[in-house]
Amino acid sequence: xxxxDGRQLDQALLEFIAQPDETAFEPLALRLFAYQFQHGSAxxxxxxxxxxTPATVRRWQDIPPLPVAAFKELDLACEPAAYGFESxxxxxxERRSRNPHQNLDVWDASMETFFQRHVLVPDRPRLxxxxxxxxxxxxxxxxxxxxxxxxxxxxxxPGSGCFADEDGLDVDGLxxxxxxxxxxVALLGPTFAFVHFFDxxxxxxxxxxxxxxxxxxxxxxxxxxxxxxxxAELYALAGEILGLAPxxxxxxxxxxxxxxxxxxxxxxxxxxxxxPPWLRTRILDPQTLEDVAPGEPGLLCHYxxxxxNSVLAVLTEDLGTAAPGGGIVLLGRLAxxxxxxxxxxxx
Amino acid sequence: MTPTELxxxxxxxxxxxxxxxxxxxxxxxxxxxxxxxxxxxxPGCAPRLRAEREIPAATxxxxxxxxxxxxRQMKSFRAAQLWRFLAVDFTDPGALDGFRPRAGGGxxxxxxxxxxxxxxxxxxxxxxxxxxxxxxxxxSAVLIKPASGxxxxxxxxxxxxxxxxxxxxxxxxxxxxxxxxxxxEAVAFSRADAVVAxxxxxxxxxxxxxxxxxxxxxxxxxxISAAYVGREALAPDFSxxxxxxxxxxxxxxxxxxxxxxxxxxxxxxxxxxxQEFAQELAAALDRWEARRPAARPADPRWRSRWEVRxxxxxxxxxxxxxxxxxxxxxxxxxxxxxxxxxxxxxPETAAVSLAPWRGTIQSVAVAVAPERLLPLATLxxxxxxxxxxxxxxxxxxEAGWHHDGRPSLAELVRWVDVEAQAEALxxxxxxxxxxx
Numbered sequence: 001x002x003x004x005d006g007r008q009l010d011q012a013l014l015e016f017i018a019q020p021d022e023t024a025f026e027p028l029a030l031r032l033f034a035y036q037f038q039h040g041s042a043x044x045x046x047x048x049x050x051x052x053t054p055a056t057v058r059r060w061q062d063i064p065p066l067p068v069a070a071f072k073e074l075d076l077a078c079e080p081a082a083y084g085f086e087s088x089x090x091x092x093x094e095r096r097s098r099n100p101h102q103n104l105d106v107w108d109a110s111m112e113t114f115f116q117r118h119v120l121v122p123d124r125p126r127l128x129x130x131x132x133x134x135x136x137x138x139x140x141x142x143x144x145x146x147x148x149x150x151x152x153x154x155x156x157x158p159g160s161g162c163f164a165d166e167d168g169l170d171v172d173g174l175x176x177x178x179x180x181x182x183x184x185v186a187l188l189g190p191t192f193a194f195v196h197f198f199d200x201x202x203x204x205x206x207x208x209x210x211x212x213x214x215x216x217x218x219x220x221x222x223x224x225x226x227x228x229x230x231x232a233e234l235y236a237l238a239g240e241i242l243g244l245a246p247x248x249x250x251x252x253x254x255x256x257x258x259x260x261x262x263x264x265x266x267x268x269x270x271x272x273x274x275x276p277p278w279l280r281t282r283i284l285d286p287q288t289l290e291d292v293a294p295g296e297p298g299l300l301c302h303y304x305x306x307x308x309n310s311v312l313a314v315l316t317e318d319l320g321t322a323a324p325g326g327g328i329v330l331l332g333r334l335a336x337x338x339x340x341x342x343x344x345x346x347x
Numbered sequence: 348m349t350p351t352e353l354x355x356x357x358x359x360x361x362x363x364x365x366x367x368x369x370x371x372x373x374x375x376x377x378x379x380x381x382x383x384x385x386x387x388x389x390p391g392c393a394p395r396l397r398a399e400r401e402i403p404a405a406t407x408x409x410x411x412x413x414x415x416x417x418x419r420q421m422k423s424f425r426a427a428q429l430w431r432f433l434a435v436d437f438t439d440p441g442a443l444d445g446f447r448p449r450a451g452g453g454x455x456x457x458x459x460x461x462x463x464x465x466x467x468x469x470x471x472x473x474x475x476x477x478x479x480x481x482x483x484x485x486x487s488a489v490l491i492k493p494a495s496g497x498x499x500x501x502x503x504x505x506x507x508x509x510x511x512x513x514x515x516x517x518x519x520x521x522x523x524x525x526x527x528x529x530x531x532e533a534v535a536f537s538r539a540d541a542v543v544a545x546x547x548x549x550x551x552x553x554x555x556x557x558x559x560x561x562x563x564x565x566x567x568x569x570x571i572s573a574a575y576v577g578r579e580a581l582a583p584d585f586s587x588x589x590x591x592x593x594x595x596x597x598x599x600x601x602x603x604x605x606x607x608x609x610x611x612x613x614x615x616x617x618x619x620x621x622q623e624f625a626q627e628l629a630a631a632l633d634r635w636e637a638r639r640p641a642a643r644p645a646d647p648r649w650r651s652r653w654e655v656r657x658x659x660x661x662x663x664x665x666x667x668x669x670x671x672x673x674x675x676x677x678x679x680x681x682x683x684x685x686x687x688x689x690x691x692x693x694p695e696t697a698a699v700s701l702a703p704w705r706g707t708i709q710s711v712a713v714a715v716a717p718e719r720l721l722p723l724a725t726l727x728x729x730x731x732x733x734x735x736x737x738x739x740x741x742x743x744x745e746a747g748w749h750h751d752g753r754p755s756l757a758e759l760v761r762w763v764d765v766e767a768q769a770e771a772l773x774x775x776x777x778x779x780x781x782x783x
Binding site: 042045046049066067069070073074286287289315317334342343344345346 | 545567571602651656
């Protein structure tokens with residue numbers, strides 16, 4: 001197998017994203033691994049410690065997954081990063097995750113292609129897109145902001161926009177954008193922003209009903225926020241305030257450390273999530289890092305080909321199970337074997 | 348159990364205490380508790396055998412660790428050790444039996460609580476025994492609320508007491524209720540003269556908030572411990588033993604107790620370099636794992652985070668639970684035998700690492716030459732440590748130790764003073780007054 005340089009990889013990835021081919025996943029993953037092994041010095045060192053090299057790795061599953069914590073501690077860039085997405089530091093003092101990108105071509109293609117395929121309906125390729133998050137120009141380190149801005153730019157009709165900035169939601173702008181809509185609207189935003197927005201609407205006695213065919217995409221959850229709300233509560237609020245049925249609501253699963261997103265499959269809560277063909281997910285035993293038996297819970301380990309400039313194989317701290325009908329059901333974060341009493345433990 | 352039933356139970360043990368235990372002289376209490384302990388340790392003691400069988404099953408702790416751990420602990424409650432508890436806290440233990448002269452005039456007596464309530468954490472199986480014996484030594488009735496994580500020992504001890512010494516056994520009860528249950532705790536705490544709670548910071552704070560202001564409260568919340576290895580303990584003839592001692596301290600109770608070290612500070616320049624020490628410690632912990640496996644595996648994220656850090660250099664990860672980290676700080680680990688080995692030039696560096704944990708730091712298990720012991724203890728004590736012990740004995744506090752730096756018995760008693768001026772005034776009413 002001949003090696004590829006960065007440009008060739010970009011090209012091959014864009015082709016794969018445009019025309020996914022199951023059988024092409026593994027050869028492309030192995031080429032990308034060889035590239036990242038060679039150019040990512042920290043990841044190369046990690047693989048050598050695991051005694052895995054491009055010469056010994058024959059299957060995509062054998063590519064050593066890097067613990068997600070590495071994105072906080074190490075510079076993982078293969079090429080100098082022109083862009084870097086960072087996690088919004090949730091707890092004080094902790095370092096932020098950083099995913100370096102040499103350009104955003106692959107990232108954008110990944111996001112737009114799967115957004116189009118999974119979120120938008122075929123007969124309505126463009127609609128009014130209203131984001132409850134800051135645009136990318138205002139927040140260039142947020143992958144979520146990139147997501148909003150690309151959705152608006154690629155799929156938005158006039159009236160679309162991002163209705164937030166560093167200081168928070170532009171509530172009046174948002175209400176204005178919703179009020180004028182006769183055609184369906186796609187509301188995108190961080191989960192906690194929806195909670196906040198619904199609280200405001202309730203407080204003011206407002207119910208900006210959305211036209212039929214509208215939809216809501218939330219991501220990120222509310223863990224660690226001032227008010228924790230689960231999907232059922234959020235969708236009940238969406239029904240009460242916006243008149244949206246739960247079926248019109250979709251949860252997005254993404255991460256700074258990934259360059260692709262997963263979305264809910266239709267169905268009752270809790271729903272399974274699926275990713276695009278260039279993202280494969282294994283479910284691993286937390287101790288042995290071997291695949292769990294089908295249906296058993298384990299750690300999610302993503303192989304995301306769109307993570308071109310850092311590391312494609314990412315071992316998360318999220319728990320999930322394979323859903324019988326396909327996709328993955330998230331089960332929350334791995335809970336530590338916590339202390340039983342008065343001995344102080346980490347975290 | 349309902350609050351009414353709990354109230355009846357408390358009535359019963361307090362009445363039994365008033366009728367018999369309260370009237371026994373301390374020497375008699377010691378003698379009888381000693382007999383209780385000997386009967387527990389005797390071959391064939393049914394409650395002990397059940398404890399040795401059921402606690403490993405309920406907690407996952409290895410059966411040998413439970414057997415040996417409980418045995419070592421019960422030995423701290425024999426007569427000689429009980430007298431040591433008394434001697435450490437009272438210059439004149441006779442004050443527990445009645446008024447004794449005060450050095451500066453007047454008299455004083457120490458009264459134990461009528462009822463002590465112990466709210467136990469479930470991390471270490473022996474925990475309820477400390478509170479039980481301390482309270483009985485003060486002739487207090489004892490109500491124990493065991494932890495859901497280790498509900499067995501308290502009940503088995505109470506059962507044993509009931510058989511070995513029915514009169515004392517009648518003063519002890521074990522009751523289970525969900526932590527934070529308002530009605531149950533209102534009953535239990537309103538009748539208590541003292542409440543002792545151990546557990547996480549949150550658990551202890553929650554109990555303290557419910558204890559009436561006039562009730563004595565002693566809380567044992569989150570603690571962290573460390574070990575210190577001097578270069579003299581790393582000489583070729585000692586190093587092997589030193590590593591084994593450190594491994595035992597880390598492995599014992601899977602580090603769930605607050606006495607077990609989470610960092611080992613190792614002096615550079617000895618026969619075994621700190622990094623070699625870390626490697627040897629990992630091997631020794633592997634042997635522990637093979638012989639007495641931990642109840643549950645450590646959180647794998649801890650190791651993988653250190654593995655990630657090791658890619659940047661300096662840090663090394665050995666085995667599945669040992670990290671060599673040149674940064675001289677004390678950091679909590681994921682427990683379950685996870686430990687950091689930190690190289691230091693001398694104890695001053697270790698003391699600086701401990702200092703941010705002042706108020707939380709508990710034991711430091713040390714292996715150093717005799718002339719260094721007290722200077723080292725001074726440094727660590729100033730940094731906040733409350734117990735300096737032998738490396739290899741971290742899990743086994745001696746009888747009479749000051750748990751978290753406080754007296755365990757003196758904390759619970761109420762002193763009654765008869766002042767010298769009362770005696771002087773009394774003298775003026777003496778009809779037999781000397782009229783010379």
